[in-house]
Ligand code: HEC
């Protein structure tokens with residue numbers, strides 16, 4: 001009888017503890033399912049309900065999607081393949097050289113740009129193929145390049161890439177008798193900020209398929225591209241690898257690495 005009275009709703013202490021327990025449970029659910037997931041990236045894009053489902057361990061595909069939900073934007077449609085980098089009999093350097101007459105105005109007569117357009121001389125084949133196809137499909141924005149790329153056939157792109165890859169590659173101009181020390185970001189990156197060393201992908205130590213040759217590029221072009229990755233205005237890098245790194249870099253670091261790769265002495 002005593003027990004019944006204790007667990008009775010009429011007992012004011014019982015009522016209070018039930019209310020307190022319910023309140024605490026609700027609070028921790030808000031923290032665990034709403035607040036904590038909201039701190040992680042992608043929360044806003046998927047909505048509160050999807051995040052609650054995810055926090056509770058529901059596989060992403062189960063969470064309800066509104067009928068008009070759009071699939072996440074793709075950064076590029078180009079699938080990089082080793083064969084793109086290899087010379088192939090189906091690619092003609094000679095034909096590429098003829099087609100490249102349309103490009104000399106900005107990219108220079110031998111692929112060395114005198115303006116702020118990127119150099120193409122010695123650029124990796126697969127980079128030229130990928131970038132031209134990204135312009136063609138609107139995955140990389142540039143009024144000039146999108147208009148030009150639209151008129152190129154697949155074979156034209158292959159031949160242009162073969163031609164430009166065959167030209168001598170610019171090296172960073174060494175300005176002082178002693179070698180210019182490379183910035184720490186270039187050599188070792190910034191592990192705490194998830195910035196990998198540039199040389200692990202862009203040549204020097206290793207080249208990752210699709211990572212462009214940077215040495216000798218115009219400084220303004222390098223700064224512009226890093227800022228575009230940083231702001232997301234350029235988003236054609238697969239897995240956001242450059243966007244993530246550029247976001248972690250300060251404007252000062254961007255200026256420093258750009259000056260280094262451009263070979264300018266002002267750094
Ligand atoms: C009127 C000037 C102009 C002409 C002509 C031109 N380009 Fe470009 N090109 C540019 C500029 C500027 C960029 C950089 C645009 C950007 O910010 O994405 C560029 C970028 C590129 C890139 C990307 C390079 C990289 O490192 O990411 C490739 C590849 C390229 N052009 C190839 C060509 C080819 C091939 C032609 C000839 C069919 C051509 N371009 C003609 C101005 C030009």
Ligand code: HEC
Nearest residue numbers: 185196197198201208210211212222225236237241242257
């Ligand atoms: C994990 C590999 C990786 C690392 C590390 C890396 N990059 Fe990149 N970077 C890429 C790839 C891949 C691309 C080409 C993206 C695309 O497909 O458009 C790229 C593109 C670029 C471009 C655009 C060049 C052009 O001509 O279009 C610049 C500039 C650049 N990276 C600078 C840097 C700098 C500076 C660092 C070091 C702080 C760095 N990257 C580190 C993989 C890397």
